[in-house]
Amino acid sequence: MAAGEAFTATQTERIQRALAQAQSETGLRFYLTVGPFSSQSGYKAEAQRLLGVLIADHHGGHDPGVVLVAVDPGNKVLEIATSPVARERIGDHEVGLVVLSMTSSFTVGDLVGGIVNGLRMLADSTGAERAALTA
């Protein structure tokens, strides 16, 4: 992974473990990107566009429930985008709380800690699947 420069091997491992754990706990697909956004405005639109590309690339256009966490440390912007299926299980309000927690960590310079805890919180806030609810 090209993450070698921005993060140490230990940090990369921590993030990957948190990502894998969030996925196995919820069944949702989590993607994380850290780095500058292409546009200096319209971060939300860019995150949602990336979400569409990820679904097309990795899931054949079928939405399995995708969450994209995009962090731009340089511009101090955090975007969490949820696909329609993922949004049914984790509402915008819950995502907003996760964003608050993550930005609090970022404010004090704890980038990796904020990301890892954010992924954990996202997994914890995710509700049961609709099939499980109706069963």
Add this chain to the structure above:
Amino acid sequence: MGSSDSLRRVIAALAALAASPAPVIPGYINGTNGAPDSLGGVPEVLIFLGIPAAVFFVIGLLVLRQRGVGAVAYRPGRPWGFPRVWFGGEPTVKDVGLMPPPLEGAGGASGRW
């Protein structure tokens, strides 16, 4: 009279010993001018320069190592000089201009710090 003279000498010697403990410290007994024997060039340099230098070196190493472990410690407000990295998978299209419009029905939240 002879016995009282020797008794006086013993008392004087005991008083001198009590007043100054220096003469009873072995190093001071054999040394000249009350100073201990010199250790000699190499041991002296090792003790007085080598040990402080070694301590300084070890502390320096520990400090540098901790800085190395922290690696690219993020400082809010400082520019982030790394290209975008992906975890979980990368999109094939990275140019915003070539991407499809924002996913309909998508949700989420955003924040700044």
